[in-house]
Amino acid sequence: GQNIDQPTEMTATExxxxxxxxxxxxxxxxxxxxxxxxxxxxPTFLSYNVLDGLEExxxxxxxxxxxxxxxxxxxxxxxxxxxxxxxxxxxDSNYQLIWGAGTKLIIKP
Amino acid sequence: GAVVSQHPSWVICKSGTSxxxxxxxxxxxxxxxxxxxxxxxxxxxxxxxSNEGSKATYEQGVEKDKFLINHASLxxxxxxxxxxxxxxxxxxxxxxxxxxxxxxxxxxxxxxxSIL
Numbered sequence: 001g002q003n004i005d006q007p008t009e010m011t012a013t014e015x016x017x018x019x020x021x022x023x024x025x026x027x028x029x030x031x032x033x034x035x036x037x038x039x040x041x042x043p044t045f046l047s048y049n050v051l052d053g054l055e056e057x058x059x060x061x062x063x064x065x066x067x068x069x070x071x072x073x074x075x076x077x078x079x080x081x082x083x084x085x086x087x088x089x090x091x092d093s094n095y096q097l098i099w100g101a102g103t104k105l106i107i108k109p
Numbered sequence: 110g111a112v113v114s115q116h117p118s119w120v121i122c123k124s125g126t127s128x129x130x131x132x133x134x135x136x137x138x139x140x141x142x143x144x145x146x147x148x149x150x151x152x153x154x155x156x157x158x159s160n161e162g163s164k165a166t167y168e169q170g171v172e173k174d175k176f177l178i179n180h181a182s183l184x185x186x187x188x189x190x191x192x193x194x195x196x197x198x199x200x201x202x203x204x205x206x207x208x209x210x211x212x213x214x215x216x217x218x219x220x221x222x223s224i225l
């Protein structure tokens with residue numbers, strides 16, 4: 001079956017770095033997406049990886065290893081506003097998104 | 110770019126009422142739109158995939174006659190919750206995908222539906 005695994009919750013300190021991991025199993029693969037969702041709001045798109053390697057976008061970077069079925073989202077210089085849920089989603093061979101349950105990130109001062 | 114507008118943002122109505130939610134892509138054409146439901150502290154649940162000019166594809170367990178989806182143009186999809194009951198109270202979110210299947214989905218702001 002198709003499956004996405006990511007930690008339920010993580011805690012980090014303001015100004016620090018945090019890495020949120022995601023492993024996936026899908027029927028075929030057309031890329032890996034990361035979304036940010038603040039409480040009570042809709043998700044917003046952060047990144048898309050389809051090739052192996054690291055994509056950097058400001059304070060946020062996303063990494064993909066297709067052979068390992070593994071991705072991570074790296075957040076640097078954490079700010080209080082980064083407190084949110086981070087959703088990992090893999091796109092299968094039918095271009096359908098398989099969603100993870102999300103990782104709730106708590107930032108402490 | 111890639112802005113999706115969803116209305117209304119909040120609905121409170123009596124049991125038995127039908128509620129229509131609109132989802133519009135403002136600056137791109139969306140051949141495919143998606144409707145999700147999210148209960149508090151739970152993950153997104155895909156309800157249906159809506160393709161312009163054709164019938165929506167519903168996920169298992171989602172009642173087609175209860176959740177009517179219409180995707181009449183490349184910029185508008187609507188979800189109508191018919192004869193809503195308290196158990197239909199949830200956060201409903203639409204998303205639209207730009208042309209090209211491997212494009213990201215862009216989400217509307219969501220509609221919080223409360224049925225009394």
